[in-house]
Amino acid sequence: MYELFLFIKYLDESISTENDAKEVISEFIENTGLTLLGSPTFIEDKFKLFNSYKYELTSKQPLDYYELVKEWCSSRSYNGWLKAYNSTSSDEFLSYQAQVFTRVSELSIGNFVDFETYIKHIDLKPENSKRIVIDFEHDMQKVTCYIITENEWYKLSFEYTSVEGFVVGDIFHDEFTMYLPIKSPPKVWMASKNDIESQRQKCLRVNAEAKLWPEEKVEENILKYVHWYRHNAVGKCKPEIFGSCSVFQFCIDSSNMESSDSIENFAHKQVIAGFLKHRYTVYFSPMTSPEGDQPFRSSIIEKLIKFVPESLNTSSIRFSIRYGILMLVSKGTRFTDQFNINGDVHISLQNLIKALKHEEELMPLIKTFAILCNKLDLQRFINIATQLQDIFKQEKEKFNEKDVLVERNKNLLMIRRITITPTRILFQPPEINTSNRVLRQYNSDNFVRVSFRDEDFGPLNLSWEYDQKDNSLIKRVSDLFHNGIQIGEKGRCYRFLGCSNSQLRSSGAWFVCEDGSATVQSIREWVGDFTNERSLSKYVSRLGLAFTTTDSLLIDSAYEKMIPDIMTPDGKYNFSDGIGKISLAIAEQIKKDKELDYLPSAFQIRYGGCKGMVAVDPKLGNSEFIIHIRPSMKKFESHLKDIEYCQASKPSLLYMNRQVIWLLRGYGILSKEFINLQNDTLLDLAKSLKDPNQACKSLMNYQGDGIFKQVLDAGIDLTQEPFHRIQLLSLYKFHVKEVLTRTRIVMDDQIGRQMIGVMDETGTLEYGQVFVQYSRNIAVPGKDRVIRRGRLFITKNPCVHPGDLQSFTAVDVPDLHHMCDVVVFPSKGKRPHPNELSGSDLDGDEYFVCWLENLLPRIPNKEPGAYEAAPTVYQDEPISPAQVTEQVVKHITKPNNLGG
Secondary structure (H helix, E strand, O other), X not given: OEEEEEEEEEEOOOOOOXXXXXXHHHHHOXXXXXXXXXXXXXXXXXXOOOEEEEEEEEEOXXXXXXXXXXXXXXXXXXXXXXXXXXXXXXXXXXXXXXXXXXXXXXXXXXXXXXXXXXXXXXXXXXXXXXXXXXXXXXXXXXXXXXXXXXXXXXEEEEEXXXXXXXXXXXXXXXXXXXXXXXXXXXXXXXXXXXXXXXXXXXXXXXXXXXXXXXXXXHHHHOOOOOOOEEEOOOOOOOHHHHHHOOEEEEEEEHHHOOOXXXXXXXXXXXXXXXXXXXXXEEEEOOOEOOOOOOXXXXXXXXXXXXXXXXXXXXXXXXXXXXXXXXXXXXXXXXXXXXXXXXXXXXXXXXXXXXXXXXXXXXXXXXXXHHHHHHHHHHOOOOOHHHXXXXXXXXXXXXXXXXXXXXXXXXXXXXXXXXXXXXXXXXXXXXXXXXXXXXXXXXXXXXXXXXXXXXXOOOOOOOOOOOOHHHOHHHHHHHHHXXXXXXXXXXXXXXXXXXXXXXXXXXXXXXXXXXXXXXXXXXXXXXXXXXXXXXXXXXXXXXXXXXXXXXXXXXXXOOEEEEOOOOEOOOOOOEOOOOEEEEOHHXXXXXXXXXXXXXXXXXXXXXXXXXXXXXXXXXXXXXXXXXEEEOHHHEOOEOOOOOEEEEEXXXXXXXXXXXXXHHXXXXXXXXXXXXXXXXXXXXXXXXXXXXXXHXXXXXXXXXXXXXXXXXXXXXXXXXXXXXXXXXXXXXXXXXXXXXXXHHOOXXXXXXXXXXXXXXXXXXXXXXXXXXXXXXXXXXXOOOOOEEEEOEEEEEEOOOOOOHHHOEEEEEOOOHHHOOOOOEEEEOOXXXXXXXXXXXXXXXXXXXXXXXXXXHHOOOOOOOOOOOOOOOOOOOOXXXXXXXXXXXXXXXXXXXXXXOOO
């Protein structure tokens, strides 16, 4: 006897009883030789939306899996998603191939309106197309589709991770159709006609047999060698419609193949097997695809805004509602299809807006939109109209007028966020952000944080070398920066303002809606005076200082003094590059404002047009607010004199990585030392799952919170208490993954630390010496201090030059005992040690400091690299706003380096 299970999901609502479900399967298996064992098992849907049943069957003969699912799809008597599997494996009937390359007769992108209806929004088979082929790289978990037309070739690709966890197949007559629900649209590439022809001629030239091949074989042979450039649509289809779709559909017609068996073998024994092997659920269902596509009209949003009650009809409230609706619309066809087809969604939105009575009800409404956006991401089929009403009711009941966290901390603000991809503009709900000096000065509601990402939310990588004027993606980014982002037909227009250096590295920026009191130009003028700056890269970098995430400190009227930098005799190097001094009184005030449990030795700050570190100097006294600034810290003129806090020195764990390992190998350290280090780390992590004391140490080290010691002392076993057990397991999985993927090994806190670098203001340390004092317990900064003596080595990531790792002698200097959890470098010698280490400085750089005996270099220090600054390009005329914008566009669309 052969055993088989059938699981049918999303059955018709009319199938509501066990007998109904039994009737369905009885009719289906009538001519298959299958026998039903017992009664169907009802499977409750966690969202309580659909009926699902599980059936157990047997057969005397081997099962023809293909014929079974084909019968279900072809009969079309009932609507439902069928999954067939046996008790041990869901893919026993199938054969797996690592890669499958096949032609398809139809290709489109659209959306599931419900479990039986697929709406085709874009036919991806252009009128002049010659053929379409799909490459399923099961081993690489990647799908690549090639569309070959007379003039251009297009390539679409996405990873299996973009597929939602299930696929749907439909077999009807000679056609096999598969639907892949995707979280984000495929990435699109295009190849130019000239490059295609060049590769064709090369193929014919180097391969003698190619001259005998048919044209289609030659073209398919060169697909992998053609130079592909990023694009944002196929043919003449609109990018915004392409990006709004969430189901990738293709069809293979066996009537076009040499053998009717080939479709059967391809459809199930190769493609489906690949998805099953990677733990994707495969359903079969008869799907309908109605003709016609009704696009969403943006004017509908403005019609909904008209229902705002007169008493609340202010520009701010209208914009908040408009933005909230756009959050839903930006989810694409998952929302707009249901909105267009089901009038209940429109009515539900209309009723919610009309029912607003007080301004306080606006926040529950916006929260409703945000929660529904999240549900649309997580659930494929939901009733939007019903969800709107239910969520709003729940949010209104539990609404708290003010966010406690934001209310307590003046440096936290609710900021809207927009994500731009090659085909989409995604409006994100307001989220908590740490402020910067600009947000604190102006109305934060007028600002939005914009991120430029690829379709899968990874970094945006474009082909800059391809004719820049015709590159649609670069043009898209450039247009948004130069022309602004329009929110709705009658909403605000946000224009590019600036970005911090970290934002620039992650392709982000701040945009602002100009009003009568604040424009882009007036805000930049308020930040500082850049009129004398003639280097475009430095202009952008220094303007970005105003957008660094900082906390404003309650320090007024500090006495400022400009003191000279400490240079080498020849004036070539600067020992004090990026570091100044503050009095103990300022340090105590920062400790109070930030509610710190310890007094840090150094702080990274922004101060008007200055940036860098300031170290506590007891000689400046402890009663007055005194700050000493050096010329190397000053980047531009500014009237602002608030001290802004970025971060403070503190104990930090040290992580070994590939770069440091390679440098140490060059210094004579054997591989076994790193293997031992790795084994010790993994052993400690494993012990933390069994030993309460080790668990406490691990949690304290990684989370820097002494509360775990209190929990342990209270008699609670951290390895058994459910919440802390989950924390420990998460830590273990995270660090094992870090070791496997990045060779990132966490090191014991008693053999090394990550430390911010500062300078010896006393002039005591000699060249080759450092002062290192650290807190013995990472979770308790400033207490039980340890002064390190003897040899150690220091480097700074990234480190690629042999001289980026240097050995030093740690000495005790009584006049530096106030410095803890920092590494103090000398202010004398032939060259500053920070500059020798990867060309770094002292404006906040962190250093890898290790004193483990087995890892200390066995040979003398190697000559440091010559990190000469690249020549700065200056221009004669003042820098224009358009130049600033274009510089940022270039950096986002092509990796670039800005001046500091």
